[in-house]
């Protein structure tokens with residue numbers, strides 16, 4: 001008879017890359033959920049700087065961006081004392097486990113990853129090996145804490161599936177030493193992606209078919225968390241729409257990606273759903289809707305921007321938060337890594 005599957009202690013892990021200004025997509029797709037989940041779970045939130053260097057970064061800018069993301073975490077309402085906020089490169093076990101997982105993951109699995117194809121573009125031969133291996137490092141980020149829940153935007157769904165495949169294959173490949181060491185039928189949990197709500201994929205304000213992204217050249221395509229009220233109002237006024245009035249129900253948003261996106265953003269910011277928003281605005285032109293949307297956005301985002309500005313002026317405080325978080329993260333990761341080394345058969 002095989003050993004029973006262990007019940008893993010619930011733990012949340014997620015990360016954000018320090019690759020530039022955080023935008024509304026990062027906020028609604030990730031940060032809002034990060035804040036929410038800390039009410040019910042122990043949480044580990046990471047500034048994933050090792051991921052950032054999979055594409056070229058200017059070192060001084062990278063340093064500033066790491067602090068900026070940590071500031072955004074805190075300004076959004078993450079409690080860095082109760083939970084863990086740190087940057088990935090301070091905990092070497094992420095990279096260490098990634099090597100073990102490189103030997104577990106299959107080439108065919110990685111060849112299917114759509115984000116690599118999008119990011120590498122036509123010049124694939126020139127992409128870094130790190131960019132190709134990004135999803136394996138992401139699996140290590142999550143599993144080095146044996147995390148059970150991962151709040152992310154919809155674009156990370158495929159990477160989460162790969163994380164589960166890697167965990168499953170490790171558990172199968174090493175089933176005998178895992179059981180012999182008293183871990184039961186599985187050392188790693190199969191982490192659950194938390195992808196919920198009306199804004200799991202916020203789209204560009206200029207093109208409803210493209211994801212809102214930090215690396216999109218046009219600043220008009222996104223709302224940055226640090227945009228002031230004038231910039232927000234202007235970007236929403238200029239946001240692409242279609243000539244029809246807003247529909248009365250969600251069905252009417254089909255085939256209207258820009259309208260769908262703006263209604264989803266409104267619903268997420270208001271903490272409601274698209275149907276409720278359309279009950280209020282259905283049948284109206286975009287003009288009054290856009291004014292209400294910009295006002296709501298300013299109300300929600302401006303306190304965060306103000307707190308980020310305050311924190312930006314105190315880098316020593318942010319560095320202290322990251323150091324303290326790294327120490328606590330390392331304690332968990334090191335214990336799990338020791339167990340992995342024993343399971344794999346390394347001498348330590």
Ligand code: AQP
Pocket residue numbers: 015016017018019025026027028029030151152153154155156199200201202203211212213214215216
């Ligand atoms: N448009 C989006 N809608 C909803 N969620 C989003 N996320 C990113 N864009 C959207 C979620 O934000 C978290 C952090 O993402 P990331 O910065 O680590 O990486 P990314 O997904 O590559 O973000 P960008 O903005 O597109 O960055 P660049 O342009 O540098 O590639 C993740 O949970 C992600 O799902």
